[in-house]
Structures are given as C-alpha cells and as structure tokens.
Amino acid sequence: TTRLGNGLSVLRAPSQAWITGMHNLAEVNLCTSMQMVQRAREVGIREVDLWPKAVDTVGYHPSKRSAQMRDRLSGGHPDAPLVLYVGRLSREKDLDQLLEPIRALAPEGVRLAFVGSGPAREELETMFAGTPTVFTGYLAGEDLASAYASADAFAFPSTTETLGLVALESMASEVPVVGARAGGIPFVIEDGVTGFLVEPGDTTGYADRLRRLLLEPGLKQRMGAAARADALTHSWRASTESLVESYELAVERHAGRRPVPKPLRARAHRDLPPPG
Missing domain, CATH: 1.10.287 (Helix Hairpins)
Structure with missing residues (x-):
C-alpha cells in the first residue's frame, strides 16, 4: 500500500516480507497458539508448528479449595453458587458482559468475584454496584490458587486472548469455564465437555450457561473432572x-x-x- 495511515503503513509490506524471510531461514518455527500458527502460514512462513500451551497442574489443584477463601470471595455467603473471574481489570477484557448475567442470576443466590487489578477497576465497581459482586484486588501464589479452586465456575468473556492461560489454570483447579467463542479460548475449552463457549456479546447466553453449570445437578462435578483431566495433558x-x-x-x-x-x-x- 502507498497510504501512510499512521505514518508507517508504507513500510508494512516490505517489513512483513523481511520478517517472513527471516522465519523461513529456520528449520522449525513454533507458535504458542493455533490461531498464531494459522496466521504465520497465511503470511507465507513455512515449517510452522504448535508449541503446546502448559499449566502448572501441581500449583493449581482442586485440593487448594478453602472455606476461608470461599467466604472472602462470596462476601460472607460461602454456601452460595460462586462465579469467578481472574485477570486484568481493563476494558478490552469485556467484563461489562457479566453485568446482565449476574443481575439475572442474583435472585437464584449466585454471586460473582473479580480477582485482579487494572485501570477499569473503579469503573467496574461503579457498574456492578448493587449486585452480589466482590472485588478482591490482586492475588498471587497460594492465595490465587485457592481462589481458583474455591469457585464453582469461571467466567471469561474476553475476545482478545491468544492463550487463555487463566482458563487453563481454572480447569487445572477442577473448575469449568464459560468463555467467549473467540481468540484462543475455543482451543482451550471443549464446548459441553470441559465448559461452555458463548458467542461474544451474548449476555443471555452467558446467563444460561452459568445457570446450567451452577444449578443443574451433577453438571459442575462432571465438567470439573473433565476439565482437570484435560489440563493434565497440558x-x-x-x-x-x-x-x-x-x-x-x-x-x-x-x-x-x-x-x-x-x-x-x-x-x-x-x-x-x-x-x-
């Protein structure tokens, strides 16, 4: 292209050709997600393969479940069904898509916890005011592992993920995931087996899948066991x-x-x- 755009578009084609040429000098090129493998092949990079995602299946383990952590995440309601999100609190994570689901599920006793920090925390706290939602701030180490294992379901509406590592960490903790059918998440979740996939923006779909997972007898246990088994292969x-x-x-x-x-x-x- 000859259009300058942001001032660098004129360099895009030659720079892409140079990058492709450099990669094609290698005997093997590894990408950490299938969508990146596909993208590399589309731009002409040869000998491309997947370096499989990995998760710490010892550090993230269902044995880390804690009554004290569950009480903290649920705002003092440890017997209530609990949905968890872990990660950066920023607009690109699409966390606003969890507002209507928690409003719909709150009358059935469901509660939501956000673990993490970021520039959108204050905005999200205002947005979720009046709902049964807890913001814990940043957690790490044993506290983070305990948070994962102490939840009943993990909600992951982000459409910009390439690896979906937090989803894998939740699965390793035997907690199934309800995530967006976008980016790298479909390569992590087997829909209907280790969790559920929802079309981006379908807040009714999130509410329905979370309701099924939390309230349908035995489903959370079956999916959690399948999620843990799948995580062990990674x-x-x-x-x-x-x-x-x-x-x-x-x-x-x-x-x-x-x-x-x-x-x-x-x-x-x-x-x-x-x-x-």
Whole structure:
C-alpha cells in the first residue's frame, strides 16, 4: 500500500516480507497458539508448528479449595453458587458482559468475584454496584490458587486472548469455564465437555450457561473432572517434551534429515523437569 495511515503503513509490506524471510531461514518455527500458527502460514512462513500451551497442574489443584477463601470471595455467603473471574481489570477484557448475567442470576443466590487489578477497576465497581459482586484486588501464589479452586465456575468473556492461560489454570483447579467463542479460548475449552463457549456479546447466553453449570445437578462435578483431566495433558512436562521433539526435528532437518544420534535424544529427555 502507498497510504501512510499512521505514518508507517508504507513500510508494512516490505517489513512483513523481511520478517517472513527471516522465519523461513529456520528449520522449525513454533507458535504458542493455533490461531498464531494459522496466521504465520497465511503470511507465507513455512515449517510452522504448535508449541503446546502448559499449566502448572501441581500449583493449581482442586485440593487448594478453602472455606476461608470461599467466604472472602462470596462476601460472607460461602454456601452460595460462586462465579469467578481472574485477570486484568481493563476494558478490552469485556467484563461489562457479566453485568446482565449476574443481575439475572442474583435472585437464584449466585454471586460473582473479580480477582485482579487494572485501570477499569473503579469503573467496574461503579457498574456492578448493587449486585452480589466482590472485588478482591490482586492475588498471587497460594492465595490465587485457592481462589481458583474455591469457585464453582469461571467466567471469561474476553475476545482478545491468544492463550487463555487463566482458563487453563481454572480447569487445572477442577473448575469449568464459560468463555467467549473467540481468540484462543475455543482451543482451550471443549464446548459441553470441559465448559461452555458463548458467542461474544451474548449476555443471555452467558446467563444460561452459568445457570446450567451452577444449578443443574451433577453438571459442575462432571465438567470439573473433565476439565482437570484435560489440563493434565497440558502439564509443563508434556509441553517440554513437545519442545524437545521440535528441537530434535530441527537438528534432523539441519543435518539433511539424518536421524539424530541416540545419545543426544537420551540426554535431552534426562534433562526434562519432573512430572507436573
């Protein structure tokens, strides 16, 4: 294009060609999400594969559930059904889409907790005033792991995620996710099995899926168990093993696709971290 736009558009085509050319010098290119793999292929980058997402399945665990944390998240109503969001409180996270669902579900005793901080916190506190919603601020470490495990469902309306790591952390904690059918979230959630996917902007859909998950007998337990089982396939060990395989493939390609000597493979696997 010759249009300057923001002053740099004229450079877009040559810079993209340069970036593509640099990547095509590599034997293997790894992306951390399938949509990025697809995008790389669309711009002409070859030998592209996925470096699978990973989650700490030991640190995030259902055993971290805590009566004290649940009391804190629910505003002193630990027996109420509890929906959780964890992450940055900013406009691009589409957190306003949870307002109508919590209004619809509040008469059924459902409560909502936001864990995190960010520039939209004050705006969100004003927006959710009058609803059964708690803002805890930033949590980390054992407190964060406890927050995940102490909820009944995780709500994730953001449409801008590429990895959806917080969704994986919730699943590792045996808490199913209701998330947007956008970005990287559909690559994390198996709709109807480990959680639910909702079309972006469909606040009625969020209310319906959360109601089913929280109030339909046995559904939360079945989906939570499936979510935990799926998260275990994305442990740090599994991700690291995949990286070792990609490294071995790069060595083979660089050497004219000759097999990698067995000692190299053995050393690579001995260096893996313990199971997670």
